[in-house]
Amino acid sequence: DQQVKQNSPSLSVQEGRISILNCDYTNSMFDYFLWYKKYPAEGPTFLISISSIKDKNEDGRFTVFLNKSAKHLSLHIVPSQPGDSAVYFCAASEENDMRFGAGTRLTVKP
Amino acid sequence: DTAVSQTPKYLVTQMGNDKSIKCEQNLGHDTMYWYKQDSKKFLKIMFSYNNKELIINETVPNRFSPKSPDKAHLNLHINSLELGDSAVYFCASSQMAGGNQPQHFGDGTRLSIL
Numbered sequence: 001d002q003q004v005k006q007n008s009p010s011l012s013v014q015e016g017r018i019s020i021l022n023c024d025y026t027n028s029m030f031d032y033f034l035w036y037k038k039y040p041a042e043g044p045t046f047l048i049s050i051s052s053i054k055d056k057n058e059d060g061r062f063t064v065f066l067n068k069s070a071k072h073l074s075l076h077i078v079p080s081q082p083g084d085s086a087v088y089f090c091a092a093s094e095e096n097d098m099r100f101g102a103g104t105r106l107t108v109k110p
Numbered sequence: 111d112t113a114v115s116q117t118p119k120y121l122v123t124q125m126g127n128d129k130s131i132k133c134e135q136n137l138g139h140d141t142m143y144w145y146k147q148d149s150k151k152f153l154k155i156m157f158s159y160n161n162k163e164l165i166i167n168e169t170v171p172n173r174f175s176p177k178s179p180d181k182a183h184l185n186l187h188i189n190s191l192e193l194g195d196s197a198v199y200f201c202a203s204s205q206m207a208g209g210n211q212p213q214h215f216g217d218g219t220r221l222s223i224l
């Protein structure tokens with residue numbers, strides 16, 4: 001059972017534009033959400049997170065939005081840069097239980 | 111300095127063999143994890159240890175046995191390897207247990223069973 005879904009396996013964006021990566025979850029008990037970024041042959045690295053008591057968290061070019069009623073979160077990157085090209089994983093957790101999505105491969109074209 | 115290091119990076123072996131993957135973190139974290147990334151690219155948690163004690167043990171065949179000699183190390187031993195064990199295995203650590211703790215990952219061990 002895939003409790004965290006990233007329905008777009010890939011996304012291509014022009015440099016300087018906004019990248020929007022989406023994530024849906026099914027378990028309403030999840031109360032913390034994280035985004036990780038992964039380059040080839042490396043492990044995922046933590047990017048940004050949000051608690052279920054908030055609907056937005058911003059860190060520089062990265063903003064995560066949470067819509068609890070829709071069980072949906074999104075990661076916005078603006079402006080996108082070629083170095084942002086990577087696979088982005090969404091994760092959701094309840095206490096010690098953390099579930100990851102399958103990732104979205106973002107390509108930022110110069 | 112690598113924060114979470116796992117060895118080996120690649121492991122190619124025959125079905126039926128026993129192998130180990132080692133993981134060490136130098137971040138002073140209390141909690142360590144093992145994940146399996148399968149062919150569909152999902153990262154699935156296998157085990158979690160907090161201060162050398164097992165706190166998460168997902169439905170994993172008992173051929174997989176984690177061992178934590180101290181809180182900086184979490185090794186994974188796999189007996190009687192099967193074709194379905196082919197995957198990338200990631201070790202991770204976090205400052206403490208809890209789903210709100212960002213995890214630091216190693217670069218993965220790609221296990222291929224012939």
